[in-house]
Amino acid sequence: MAEEKKGWFKRLRGKKEEVAEAPAAETPTEETELPTPGPSPEPVMADASVPSQEPAPEPQEKKSWYQRLKDGLKKSTNALSGGITGIFTQAKLDDETLEELEDLLITADLGVNVASKLTTALAKGRYDKEISGDEVRDILAAEIEAMLAPVAKPLTVDKANKPHIILMAGVNGAGKTTTIGKLAKKFKDDGKSVMLAAGDTFRAAAVEQLQVWGDRNGVPVVTKEIGADAAALAYEAVDRAQKEGADVLLIDTAGRLQNRDELMAELAKVVRVIGKKVDGAPHDTVIVLDATTGQNAVHQVEVFQRLANITGIVMTKLDGSARGGVLVACAEKFGLPVHAIGVGEAIEDLQPFSAREFARALVGSEF
Numbered sequence: 001m002a003e004e005k006k007g008w009f010k011r012l013r014g015k016k017e018e019v020a021e022a023p024a025a026e027t028p029t030e031e032t033e034l035p036t037p038g039p040s041p042e043p044v045m046a047d048a049s050v051p052s053q054e055p056a057p058e059p060q061e062k063k064s065w066y067q068r069l070k071d072g073l074k075k076s077t078n079a080l081s082g083g084i085t086g087i088f089t090q091a092k093l094d095d096e097t098l099e100e101l102e103d104l105l106i107t108a109d110l111g112v113n114v115a116s117k118l119t120t121a122l123a124k125g126r127y128d129k130e131i132s133g134d135e136v137r138d139i140l141a142a143e144i145e146a147m148l149a150p151v152a153k154p155l156t157v158d159k160a161n162k163p164h165i166i167l168m169a170g171v172n173g174a175g176k177t178t179t180i181g182k183l184a185k186k187f188k189d190d191g192k193s194v195m196l197a198a199g200d201t202f203r204a205a206a207v208e209q210l211q212v213w214g215d216r217n218g219v220p221v222v223t224k225e226i227g228a229d230a231a232a233l234a235y236e237a238v239d240r241a242q243k244e245g246a247d248v249l250l251i252d253t254a255g256r257l258q259n260r261d262e263l264m265a266e267l268a269k270v271v272r273v274i275g276k277k278v279d280g281a282p283h284d285t286v287i288v289l290d291a292t293t294g295q296n297a298v299h300q301v302e303v304f305q306r307l308a309n310i311t312g313i314v315m316t317k318l319d320g321s322a323r324g325g326v327l328v329a330c331a332e333k334f335g336l337p338v339h340a341i342g343v344g345e346a347i348e349d350l351q352p353f354s355a356r357e358f359a360r361a362l363v364g365s366e367f
Contacts, residue, residue, distance in 0.1 A: 069343055071319070076108065077362060079322045087133075088132060092131070109325040113329075117143070121143045142359075151355075152354060153312070154340070157187065164284075165284075166249070170289065177200070181210070181217065194217070194219045194248045195222065195240070196251075200252050201230050201254065211223070231266070231270045234251055253270060284311050286313065286339065287305075291316065294323040305336075
């Protein structure tokens, strides 16, 4: 006799807590470069004798952050929301629908642990009852918000630190340098004096990119020749920031592949040198994660946390992926503060993380 298919709850109890899938190998990629502004082209003078045939464009209303967040998460939202609608069209909450939902959540990169917790919460008091897709979305949004609320913490500057030293880490292509430039702008707008350090001494393009951000923001950038020792540059930057009384020092680092031990050891050296110069520094060590890498982002946090004592997360490129659920997986696994998220290239597309807004935008649940 064929073996009877296990019920969903039995399968849930027997499910492994960790994903056994090995992370995909990283291939170093160049970060998106910010082009240096060149001279503006000469304006072309219109012929005054010929009336313009084009009506003046109507001014576009500036989108709110939440609307930009929804737009940026559209790929992730469509994958989740569309899947939920397909599962819960005139369907009861039974073993089959719960298993389908769990599979959907896993494929959206929320991870096995999160998917199991969410489906368990959904089943409480609702099992074997009819439920609509909208109800499922609202319940999932509330549960995800509850998971994320404890880690939604902005990146703040402690006035007791002079300077407050923030080390930015992450693999090539995650967007560290661009994120530094955007953070520098926000700190300066808050009235703080900011200094940048181009610690990615292995790539001339990274140094040039940070200098462009420094020029745009009107803040000094500490640099050394290409190939110079990154730890020595960090020491020099801290010393200069102290002497000049900077409120914030943001230090860029070279993109480290988490599976290259010798490169990761250099990052650990940078951390040690800064700590010898200023007791308790760096005051924040922030990992920048690229949402498009999916579950590989979880592995990156594990490795960087071990060697560089990561204190917080910034996730970028949520607008370029249907894998935005990985942010929930990282938050649930590590409990590290999520300081900010990025959904585009503009400065205003990097904003402090809101658990409620993200949870609802992710699953397509309206306020």
